[in-house]
Amino acid sequence: MLAAVATFALEGIRSHEVTVEVDVRQGVGIFTLVGLPDRAVRESRERVRAALQNSGLEFPRKRLTVNLAPAHVRKAGPSFDLAIAVGLLVASEQAPADELERSALCGELSLSGELRPGRGSLAAAVGARSAGYARLLVPVANAPEAALVDGLEVYGIPTLARLADLLHGRWMPDLARPAVPDVRDRAHEPDLADVRGQEDAKRALEIAAAGGHNLLMIGPPGAGKTMLARRLPGILPPPSFEEALEVTQVHSAAGVGNGRLATERPFRAPHHTISPQGLVGGGGTPRPGEITLAHRGVLFLDELPEFGRGAIDALRQPLEEGHVEITRGQRMLEFPANAIVVAACNRCPCARPPDRCTCTSVELSRYLRRLSGPLLDRIDLVCQVDAVPPVQLVEEDHERRMPSEVVRARVIRARERQRARLAGTGALCNADMDGRLTRSQVPLDAVLAARLLTVRGTARLSGRAHDRILRVARTIADLADRDRVAVSDLDEALSYRLDGWEAIAA
Amino acid sequence: MKSRVMIDACDPCLRRAFLVAHLAPRIAGLLDRPSGRVAGLLALSDEAFVAAAAGESADDAWAFVEALDLDAMRKALSHVEALAVCRHGGEYPPLLQQLADPPAALFGLGSARALRALREEPAVAVVGTRRASPYGAEVAYALGRGLGAAGVPVVSGLALGIDGTAHRGCLDGNGLPVAVLACGPDVVYPRRHRRLYERIRAEGIVLSELPPGSRPFRWSFPARNRIMAGLARMTVVVEAAEPSGSLITAEFARDLGRAVAAVPGRVTSSFARGTNGLLRDGAVPVTATEDVLDELFGVGIRRPPPLSEDRKLPGEPQLRAVLEAADRFGSVDSIAHETGLTAAETRSALGRLEAEGYLVRRDLGGWELAAR
Numbered sequence: 079m080l081a082a083v084a085t086f087a088l089e090g091i092r093s094h095e096v097t098v099e100v101d102v103r104q105g106v107g108i109f110t111l112v113g114l115p116d117r118a119v120r121e122s123r124e125r126v127r128a129a130l131q132n133s134g135l136e137f138p139r140k141r142l143t144v145n146l147a148p149a150h151v152r153k154a155g156p157s158f159d160l161a162i163a164v165g166l167l168v169a170s171e172q173a174p175a176d177e178l179e180r181s182a183l184c185g186e187l188s189l190s191g192e193l194r195p196g197r198g199s200l201a202a203a204v205g206a207r208s209a210g211y212a213r214l215l216v217p218v219a220n221a222p223e224a225a226l227v228d229g230l231e232v233y234g235i236p237t238l239a240r241l242a243d244l245l246h247g248r249w250m251p252d253l254a255r256p257a258v259p260d261v262r263d264r265a266h267e268p269d270l271a272d273v274r275g276q277e278d279a280k281r282a283l284e285i286a287a288a289g290g291h292n293l294l295m296i297g298p299p300g301a302g303k304t305m306l307a308r309r310l311p312g313i314l315p316p317p318s319f320e321e322a323l324e325v326t327q328v329h330s331a332a333g334v335g336n337g338r339l340a341t342e343r344p345f346r347a348p349h350h351t352i353s354p355q356g357l358v359g360g361g362g363t364p365r366p367g368e369i370t371l372a373h374r375g376v377l378f379l380d381e382l383p384e385f386g387r388g389a390i391d392a393l394r395q396p397l398e399e400g401h402v403e404i405t406r407g408q409r410m411l412e413f414p415a416n417a418i419v420v421a422a423c424n425r426c427p428c429a430r431p432p433d434r435c436t437c438t439s440v441e442l443s444r445y446l447r448r449l450s451g452p453l454l455d456r457i458d459l460v461c462q463v464d465a466v467p468p469v470q471l472v473e474e475d476h477e478r479r480m481p482s483e484v485v486r487a488r489v490i491r492a493r494e495r496q497r498a499r500l501a502g503t504g505a506l507c508n509a510d511m512d513g514r515l516t517r518s519q520v521p522l523d524a525v526l527a528a529r530l531l532t533v534r535g536t537a538r539l540s541g542r543a544h545d546r547i548l549r550v551a552r553t554i555a556d557l558a559d560r561d562r563v564a565v566s567d568l569d570e571a572l573s574y575r576l577d578g579w580e581a582i583a584a
Numbered sequence: 585m586k587s588r589v590m591i592d593a594c595d596p597c598l599r600r601a602f603l604v605a606h607l608a609p610r611i612a613g614l615l616d617r618p619s620g621r622v623a624g625l626l627a628l629s630d631e632a633f634v635a636a637a638a639g640e641s642a643d644d645a646w647a648f649v650e651a652l653d654l655d656a657m658r659k660a661l662s663h664v665e666a667l668a669v670c671r672h673g674g675e676y677p678p679l680l681q682q683l684a685d686p687p688a689a690l691f692g693l694g695s696a697r698a699l700r701a702l703r704e705e706p707a708v709a710v711v712g713t714r715r716a717s718p719y720g721a722e723v724a725y726a727l728g729r730g731l732g733a734a735g736v737p738v739v740s741g742l743a744l745g746i747d748g749t750a751h752r753g754c755l756d757g758n759g760l761p762v763a764v765l766a767c768g769p770d771v772v773y774p775r776r777h778r779r780l781y782e783r784i785r786a787e788g789i790v791l792s793e794l795p796p797g798s799r800p801f802r803w804s805f806p807a808r809n810r811i812m813a814g815l816a817r818m819t820v821v822v823e824a825a826e827p828s829g830s831l832i833t834a835e836f837a838r839d840l841g842r843a844v845a846a847v848p849g850r851v852t853s854s855f856a857r858g859t860n861g862l863l864r865d866g867a868v869p870v871t872a873t874e875d876v877l878d879e880l881f882g883v884g885i886r887r888p889p890p891l892s893e894d895r896k897l898p899g900e901p902q903l904r905a906v907l908e909a910a911d912r913f914g915s916v917d918s919i920a921h922e923t924g925l926t927a928a929e930t931r932s933a934l935g936r937l938e939a940e941g942y943l944v945r946r947d948l949g950g951w952e953l954a955a956r
Binding site: 275276277278280281426435436437438439440442461462464466467529532533554565566567568569570571572573574 | 714715716717718720721744745749914915916917918920926927928930931932933934935936938939940941950
């Protein structure tokens with residue numbers, strides 16, 4: 079007899095539908111698995127056999143053929159176990175097929191017949207809903223995550239035996255409830271108020287958060303660059319439900335999630351020895367890289383000049399387009415990769431304070447040359463992070479230290495202004511504006527034009543640097559609730575600019 | 585930048601210049617130590633020079649001279665918009681005549697205005713090591729910029745390190761940069777200074793005693809140093825180890841009876857051994873642009889122009905406070921702390937001060953007062 083069961087396989091961070099066809103007929107006991115299975119899939123024969131027998135069900139001693147359709151796509155991972163086992167049950171007439179109408183199922187089996195949690199159940203749920211299935215059966219531990227998707231009944235299944243009961247109508251689990259959002263105690267989150275001094279860097283972080291600008295922090299080791307960067311997610315607006323779903327889906331697919339809806343933006347800080355594939359994604363069965371794991375959040379690149387040239391070059395596409403494309407065989411995968419990049423570096427190779435620096439200009443220019451390239455073109459803001467002098471620590475007014483919550487409220491307001499103004503342009507925040515949009519969104523009155531002209535005279539701004547300054551100025555004005563960019567906003571933006579390095583690095 | 589083409593060189597001088605270029609590879613073989621004075625050789629008459637440099641192939645050299653079509657050469661020079669002036673013409677920098685072995689002709693690319701300025705204004709050579717420390721680079725830049733802004737042509741050698749930084753400062757101060765090369769004036773050496781070279785050509789002048797197309801030789805660097813020393817009323821060595829090409833320049837300057845100055849360095853630093861040695865031997869210590877101007881024009885006669893010509897100190901007290909604090913502190917936080925402003929207000933003030941020319945940006949962020 080023939081049975082067909084629908085399941086969803088993870089590919090990148092999305093899932094695609096796979097139909098598991100099982101044919102059971104008289105003959106010698108042979109179990110064939112076809113349809114481009116990888117090793118883990120082929121081994122599922124053994125898991126399925128043991129799981130069936132240990133669940134008090136029969137493993138048919140007949141000629142068994144399992145086909146994973148579509149047959150031309152590679153299948154990877156153990157998530158086909160459940161569908162294969164159920165297909166065998168139905169095809170060997172141990173269970174009725176009625177309950178399987180409009181249902182899809184995924185899950186890995188243990189030899190005892192229990193269902194093990196797997197990666198990517200949110201992606202499977204999204205796929206099942208858009209393919210028109212009404213129900214999705216997944217391991218219990220994955221059910222709350224899959225239930226985040228609206229318009230799909232999700233049931234958590236503990237064991238294969240229970241599933242057989244369900245097929246026979248002898249048992250019905252409760253509808254899975256969406257994962258309670260991962261409400262972490264704000265008191266344990268890194269807060270800007272913990273940072274003493276560093277008002278300049280905090281201001282730069284606020285502007286970066288408000289406009290989605292990439293930021294470069296320059297300063298000696300130990301001055302607090304990492305500590306500051308870690309606080310950026312906390313002042314970004316909380317993710318919208320859609321954004322949270324995207325984040326959860328990515329993390330679930332990569333196996334780094336905790337099975338709940340992400341309510342905070344991710345912060346990723348890869349080490350500088352990371353490979354290009356590790357940073358942007360890749361591998362035989364492509365997995366998302368750090369830039370994708372930081373999607374909708376913050377990617378922190380400490381010691382920027384130490385990163386490999388290849389890794390930094392690979393960031394070009396994601397930084398420009400907000401996603402990564404990876405081609406494998408005939409298939410192209412797309413990973414989302416829309417993150418704010420915060421980079422950090424020392425002032426010079428020896429990293430000593432300027433009055434004790436021993437670097438020669440040759441060493442310095444070599445160092446700066448390693449810094450330049452595609453990434454610097456996408457950096458809108460640069461700020462210095464120096465160790466706070468003790469006198470300032472002592473005299474600091476603790477009342478003035480702004481908690482993240484207050485800064486976040488300002489950022490949210492600034493973002494709302496941008497959303498309203500940029501509606502219909504395709505850009506969501508000021509950093510997304512291209513050159514033409516920047517010029518139409520930031521009209522130059524006589525005063526602003528005159529100021530830019532003065533700077534042009536002294537500093538020879540390139541066209542691109544010019545646009546960057548205007549984008550940042552627009553964000554500063556948004557933070558100040560101004561409809562038009564004031565000349566003081568432009569002045570402030572000028573002070574964050576990054577240019578003139580080419581000459582030094584030459 | 586459109587430059588008026590000027591060829592003002594007599595036949596014998598031009599012939600001599602091409603003869604030197606022709607025999608340049610042989611000169612290299614004659615001098616076992618390139619720092620040894622090529623001076624004696626270059627001071628010889630044509631006949632003696634050929635006899636000394638060409639040796640057995642003297643006939644070839646004379647044949648080359650015979651075959652030289654000087655009118656065609658002049659045409660070729662105008663074609664590439666090169667300047668050429670000789671010792672006997674009125675355009676030749678008069679100070680250079682005082683050399684024991686002045687170059688017969690000077691070839692240049694850039695503005696004729698710069699050449700004229702070299703006759704009317706005393707020039708200063710700012711030279712130093714190719715491996716500059718940040719301190720040396722900072723001083724070289726400030727001197728270049730200050731002297732440039734004060735209208736003093738800044739002569740240097742386009743080398744990496746101090747030379748290039750001094751040129752850059754001079755350009756940023758809207759001054760007149762003069763680069764003296766050890767190769768033809770159209771050859772960019774070192775090549776990494778291509779952009780700087782173009783800027784100098786546009787704003788000032790690039791000079792050489794070798795005609796366009798000549799490559800540099802080991803001997804031509806000390807020979808070039810004598811031209812720098814000869815063009816300048818005063819030579820300032822910013823940073824120099826020992827031995828060093830900059831010290832050769834200083835020696836030429838001293839032999840000419842010109843002022844030699846040096847920037848004091850840390851006594852423990854190898855970069856400063858040469859300059860501190862010059863100071864010990866009586867060189868003028870230079871700590872700021874004013875020191876150079878005082879030495880050139882007499883104490884207090886010429887001041888560097890104020891922060892910017894038509895604007896006084898910023899009128900607004902807040903801006904002035906930030907400017908003063910920026911002079912003393914490097915970081916935005918310290919300036920904000922000193923002035924009591926918020927980080928945003930401080931940034932805004934700094935951006936404006938930079939835009940209006942009161943402050944300039946340092947490498948990798950930070951500001952300092954614009955050269956005065």
